[in-house]
Amino acid sequence: MTTTYKVLIIGAGPIGIACALECKKQNWDYVVLEKGALTNSLFNYPKNMTFFSTSEKLEIDNVPFISNNPKPNRDEALEYYRRVATSNTLNIHLYEEVKSIKKVAHQFEVTSSKSSYHADKVVIASGFYDIPKLLDVPGESLPKVTHYYNEAHPYAMQDVVVVGASNSAVDAALEIWRKGGQVTMVIRGSEIGDRVKYWVRPDIINRIKEGSITAHYNAEIVKVTEKDITINTPKGELIFANSFVVALTGYQPNFKFLVDAGIHLSEDEAQLPQYNPETMETNVPGLYLAGVICGGTETHKWFIENSRIHAKLIAAHIKKTNS
Template structure:
């Protein structure tokens, strides 16, 4: 069985930041990632532009040079890849963690390929793996997507976009400009206030002029092969439809955390218990980092405000090591 000082789950920007801190301390560590490097970023839409500027996406003071005021998905992938390879970080890709259990002073971590013993575990898995489902008849049809990659497959098609967040608005505008016929179904009475400030006027104008149809205060009731049924303030509406792109948000893998012993707040926010000064969860030696700390409040933590988590965790581990040796 492989023995480690620190095992990090997730190779996103925050997982990479944690690995950099372990590198500095000379600890025996390993990052495990079930998919590609920065897997969530890799699965973002091809033409996505970040809300943050490049300097706010930097980790460990490594400069992130972008040709644009706001960096793109491809620039971010290149940046984090270069940080990883230049620092020769210890990362195993395409190795999924199956379970975490604590045995006295060590965690036993079983994966799809091996078993590890580690003194400390850091979970930095983000929230992009489990979509919030609509829970309506027909959602399991192959025409329904909960992730959006690019507009080309939707050219000349009747496409329903569910949601009014940044991802929904970006998809609606891009599909419209690639020749798709877009209908937005929005639960609230307006486009989300958190939509990127340079994009929001664009979508509002397209809706106003009728280029993109929008049903506000509305929800999908049923999805069929060639149409969808919508509940609207004016009653039930039936709309011709070829594809549904339901970008209604995502949530962390709460069951994975629960199985590891992490406790949660009892309200709908479902925030995991951790010490904000050290990022240690209620399980001693098990740390949380990044977006996963927000529970259902997935808008609370971003790369730019959770980069500090890596340093807090490293300091706490070092303080514990020094306490034992003195």
């Protein structure tokens, strides 16, 4: 049996929750489908992660976010968004992955891992964290290589290569070093990323200068084996012993999912999906985007702080088109 809703929202992250709150205000029949846990991307962030933004900039629907420090941590964010979802009894189906979206006449047919749905409108707020940007080198599929970092303890007393120079890579390198890991950073550019948190950047630079953490700039991994790793540097290839590779080189949206739904992408490297920034409606009438997925490969441009407004823009447009 197929269930019909006015609005179907894909993704139960902060922006998906914000969209659900707007639907509830309008008394619209809606459902949120989430492939993993509530706020699945936040749940998979490192345990000790601290946000760049202050707590009030992470609030949705004017619900106060109280944290112990001006910049909240992962656990405080999980608690906040969980309370918002549960206290508002939002209609969220967890661990139900959307497989396809198809526009048929004036409705959408949505197929998930558990059921099928009809919806007048669909909002994709699925983020980008589930698909890492691969190194595309021999040995990347070995168990010692991971594209996600959770905590430092497993890497204590190990030779660890951290790939990248962004916030996640820098945080991982510092935490692993402080827990007793021998850390080598492999950085494609000529310096630590300029978007690294301002209170962390001096720390990593000083640890590299003093020799506590080794950094190879303008370098790339060539090959990974069970016992060692080969990297290419301006001085030539280096081979050294290695226990683990933590490749934090970024993530990207599921572009195939967007294209299969009929959304046009720009032909340049950014692969920006086509949508109206005033309404968030894509080139497919009735199909909307919300949150970081709007940025294509430029995932640093959209985050909770500046995409909270998407929910209100979408709700206003749906209300207007139905009036």
